[in-house]
Amino acid sequence: MLNNPLNLRQVEIFHAVMVHGTTQRAAEMLNISQPGVSKAIQELERQLGFALFHRSRRRLVPTAEAHFYFREVEESFAALSRLRSAGARIRDFGSGQIRIATLSALSTNIVPRALVRFRKRHPDVSITLQAHLSATVKDLVAARQFDLGLAADEIDVTGVDAQPFSTFRGAIALPDGHPLTAKAELGPEDLDGEDFIALSPEDTTRQELERLLAERGSRPRMVLETPFANTVCAMVQAGMGIGYINPICAEPFLGKGLVLRAFAPPASFRTLLIRPPAMPPSLIIRDCIAAFEEELDATRTYHPLYRSGEEFVPDT
Structure with a gap:
């Protein structure tokens, strides 16, 4: 001893x-x-x-x-x-892993393409990615269980560091062959009486759209309500009705029974990038954020999937 x-x-x-x-x-x-x-x-x-x-x-x-x-x-x-x-x-670089939580609307488009960019720079970094409701994304980041989060602007940002990430002009998703596809651009009066698939009541874009419709006296008939834009697209594709969506969510559905039309005056979809409070980002985190921003810029510049009949390009 x-x-x-x-x-x-x-x-x-x-x-x-x-x-x-x-x-x-x-x-x-x-x-x-x-x-x-x-x-x-x-x-x-x-x-x-x-x-x-x-x-x-x-x-x-x-x-x-x-x-x-x-x-x-x-x-x-x-x-x-x-x-x-x-x-x-x-x-x-910080930890050899990065944990990302995102709202569902960005989980099948901007986020995966951005992570491909990121992984080319950091092939040895382990990535965890989960899609959740925005409120859950916020809670996970606030609890420091995740390093980065992308959430809709409807969340209460108390307990997280938040910055604007993206703003996209919304579009009307229509079943292929719907009478409204004959128009290049739709307005509030075109939605009056239409079977409508809506996002959740707490969604700020839905609230903005409802104000625009109320000002014009337009009353769509809500037939289904969901928090997920991908579900809106799937129900439109199936022919249940029309919906107002972030156009990037329509990518897997365009040319497969769904078309997009611009809507004016537009209501915008806004997302936030959030991080745990009082925690300076490591180099890995900064590089991941840079990859998100680069992919966002590439998407905003022009994407062929935004063309459906007449050209539709999201706001920059």
């Missing part, structure tokens, strides 16, 4: 002697004197309570116990090397 804690410098010197074979070579590699090496080995032997070397003709010959001990030291040195590497990665 050891009376005092081990001196790690002595263990390092023992390791050097075992690796390089002689006290002279170990002294050269560690930039210390040869007597200093010998003294450290003797002190370590006293600490351990057994001999590490046989002294024969001014040479040190490792004992069987030394070989056993060296195996343990090698494992410890490998662990220390991993700790040093981890420290360097955290210093330069």
Whole structure:
């Protein structure tokens, strides 16, 4: 049983002697004197309570116990090397993983394309991605369970750092062959009496649209309500009615039974990028945010999926 804690410098010197074979070579590699090496080995032997070397003709010959001990030291040195590497990665990049939560509307378009950009720069970073309702995204980020979140602007931003991320002009999604597809642009009066698939009441874009419709006396007939834009598109595609959506959500449905038409005056879809409070972003987080912004710019510039009959391009 050891009376005092081990001196790690002595263990390092023992390791050097075992690796390089002689006290002279170990002294050269560690930039210390040869007597200093010998003294450290003797002190370590006293600490351990057994001999590490046989002294024969001014040479040190490792004992069987030394070989056993060296195996343990090698494992410890490998662990220390991993700790040093981890420290360097955290210093330069932060954690080797990133956790992202997003509202469903961006989970099948901007986010996956942005993460492809990000992963090309950081192929060794592990990514966790989950799609949730915006309120859940906010809660996960506020609790520091996720590093980044994309949420609709309807959320209460108390407890998170929030910044505007995107604003898209909405569009009307129509089943292919619907009479309103004959028009290049639709207005509030065109929605009067139409079977309508609506987003949830707390959605700020729905609220804005309802104000526009009320001002014109237009009253669509709501037949289904859902928090998910992808569900709106699927129900429109199935022929249940029409809906007002963020056009990027229509990408998988265009040309497959769904068409888009511009709507004026428009109601916009706005999203926020949120992070845990009082936590400066690491380089990895900053690079991920940059990838999101680059993909957003690419989407805003022009995307062929926004063409449906007449050209429809989202707001920049």
